[in-house]
Amino acid sequence: MTLIRRFETAAYRGYESGDVFGTVHVAIGQEATAVGVISTLGPEDQVLSHHRGHGHALAKGVAAPRLMAELYGRLDGVSRGKGGSMHATDTSSGFLGTMAIVGSSIPLAGGVALANKLRGTGQVCVAFFGDGAINQGVLYETLNLAALWSLPLVLVCENNSYAITTAASDSTAGPGLVSRAESFGVRAESVDGQDVLAVRDLAGSFVEGARAGQPAVIEALTYRFMGHSRGDPAHGVYRTKDEVAGWKARDPLTILAGAAGLDESTTNRLDEDARNVVDAAVAFARESEHSSPADLTDGVLA
Ligand SMILES: Cc1ncc(C[n+]2csc(CCOP(=O)(O)OP(=O)(O)O)c2C)c(N)n1
Secondary structure, three states: OOOHHHHHHHHHHHHHOOOOOOOOOOOOOOOHHHHHHHHOOOOOOOOOOOOOHHHHHHHOOHHHHHHHHHHHEEEEOOOOOHHHHHHEEEHOOOOOOOOOOOOEEEHHHHHEEEEEEEEOOOOEEEEEEEEHHOHHHHHHHHHHHHHOOOOOOEEEEEEOOEEOOEEEOOOOOOOOOOHHHHOOEEEEEEEOOOOOOHHHHHHHHHHHHHHOOOEEEEEEEEEOOOOOOOOOOOOOOOOHHHHHHHHHOOOHHHHHHHHHOHHHHHHHHHHHHHHHHHHHHHHHHHHHOOOHHHHHHOOOOO
């Protein structure tokens, strides 16, 4: 989680200085969801992510230098510098990509889970999505088929209460995602998304169930500490200063340090280690070659 925090802090800085191309959405404050869920997966399992996906990639084992090089638009990036933050894919790590289109990870993960089942590989596919996707039709089409075909699929909603500036309470009717999922006969539960151990406990049981053909939905209640993207202040427009401060008091890094009984010198050392990894990743990205117009059609299939 510390590595993700430091990586995203550096990515945001690179974005502000103009070194990172395209846009960047950071998940600072939401690290426990990525780590709690993905720590229960094996290397052969697959993850699909959304537009706020650096943490999912790192947790799945994507190398920090190659992910940073992707954000910098360089040839050593996981998508050869053509994808950027929202189209970063590393199939060798089972990381099937960040995605720009809200909700798109969900049906793609359904398809991957179907392939896993038909091939009898025993792999589980996990899709992350935000509360902004809760009212997308593809979620319910996927839940229907996942239940019908007993797919090895876990859908993880990172419910941070806002889709850009729209509060989930202004867009979503009824009792919420868990009861919607249960109406398809899919296991579903909400969890404190700031507590990595709680997320890991729930995910461990749901992932093993999915491996045995029982699809599941996790709703992790979490919060992004920063604005949606650049130009969106952390508070003052659609979120109050007090609301943001209340969630920052539940920082997943602090919660885990408390639960694990880590003293300050240990957390400082972990932070220092993460900074060193990220500094090396930035140096690698800076030294990597830019992609050129000649590379434009390389890897394009159609
Ligand atoms: C289908 C679609 N509609 C609109 C957008 C523009 N858009 C980008 S991010 C976003 C909000 C997503 O909110 P949420 O899913 O809750 O994730 P969060 O940003 O809170 O992590 C929107 C509406 C988009 N990318 N795709």
